[in-house]
Amino acid sequence: MSNRVSESEQIVMEVLWQESPLTSQQVVARLEAQDWNEKTVKTFLNRMVKKGVIGFEKEGRKYLYHPIIKREEYIQSESNGFLNKVFNGNVKDLLATFVQNKQLSKQEIAYLKELLEKE
């Protein structure tokens, strides 16, 4: 089993990053919008435990799940992967693509300029 987080698993991670620990039932409840069978969610939780990306504490017969990897680290790692894969590591190209293809509000533009000033 690899220890990469699949797309579906990431959706489960988001729930636990938002709030934890949670029982599987609570996770299922918070994923209602996904329209996944409860069994499916439990499979994901199980696999994620095996991958070592989440852990749990037993509480009676139930488990209380919590994230092990940090959201920031995950985002960093995904971002770098994406940067290398799609933009061959060229940050400028990546930024230009997003700046040009997405509508940015005046506020956002101002905010980003400020960030650039600080660099």
Next chain:
Amino acid sequence: MSNRVSESEQIVMEVLWQESPLTSQQVVARLEAQDWNEKTVKTFLNRMVKKGVIGFEKEGRKYLYHPIIKREEYIQSESNGFLNKVFNGNVKDLLATFVQNKQLSKQEIAYLKELLEKE
């Protein structure tokens, strides 16, 4: 067979985006750095044809492969997928993450500011 381009397949696509049409041998030659068996590359070409992301013209017994999907469209689609998946669609967050975590040269910063001006 899905019509998404896998990671390995994308590497093959890059070759054809750079130059096409190419025979499988030429593609193999341009992928020497990948250290893939020739058979492996041919499998990828085959699958990509089935997925409809590349096409070919017969030239005698050989095929001349060419991309069907455009690089720009691919990048757009991957970028949007990434944006939604990792940043929940929030471009500002995405841009901030890359601006803050990557070293940008003065030139790059100037260039990006210029882009922002134009928005």
Next chain:
DNA sequence: GGTTATAGATTACACCTGTAATCTATAACA
């Protein structure tokens, strides 16, 4: 205490992907 509901564990199964080896037809060479 016996029965039932439920929690997590195990099993299932098809499709995708990485990574080739083998098959089959034919072009090219001797």
Next chain:
DNA sequence: TGTTATAGATTACAGGTGTAATCTATAACC
């Protein structure tokens, strides 16, 4: 023209992923 090299097609096979159903043990209820 018979043999061989080679092109693409087909087959292989393990591990990951989506999507659950079934198994097994136990907590909870009657």
